[in-house]
Amino acid sequence: MERGLSVIAAAAVLRLGARLLLALLVGQASAALAEDRLVLVAAANSHISEISSRELHKLYLGLTVTVGDRRVLALRNESDDLMRQVFFQSIVSMSEAVYERRMLAQALQQGTKAPPRLSSTRAVFDRLAQDPDAVSFAWATDAEKDARVRTLRLLWRR
Secondary structure, X not given: OHHHHHHHHHHHHHHHHHHHHHXXXXXXXXXXXXXXEEEEEEEOOOOOOOOOHHHHHHHHOOOOOEEOOEEOEEOEEOOOHHHHHHHHHHHOOOOHHHHHHHHHHHHHHHOOXXXXXXXXXXXXXXXXXXXXXXXXXXXXXXXXXXXXXXXXXXXXXX
């Protein structure tokens, strides 16, 4: 009888352990999925509610984009290498070398400035909080944690 109870208890412990392991794996998978989403962000109090892909492309090429009667400012988030790759591939749709040449040519010919580059997401969020006319991009998990910014839309997902 005792042996039967210990076998039942052991089976219960194994089921509980399996459930805990499954919950842990699901939690890690959903966190990994959330981290692999790049989103367009603006200040929580920004008047900007929507920017199309075409407008975003123009914005990061240094061209003028207005929402309402206000000019939008683009900020480049260069906090990690994957984000840089996604920026060139999915937002401006050109290689880094081609983009840099184009921005230099525009600066020389038209006097336009390239969007400011910021090396950390915190610096991006600080600037967005100060300027309601600015937009940038960040990982969704970072944007969800900072009440000073809000997500406008999904830009990329792995």
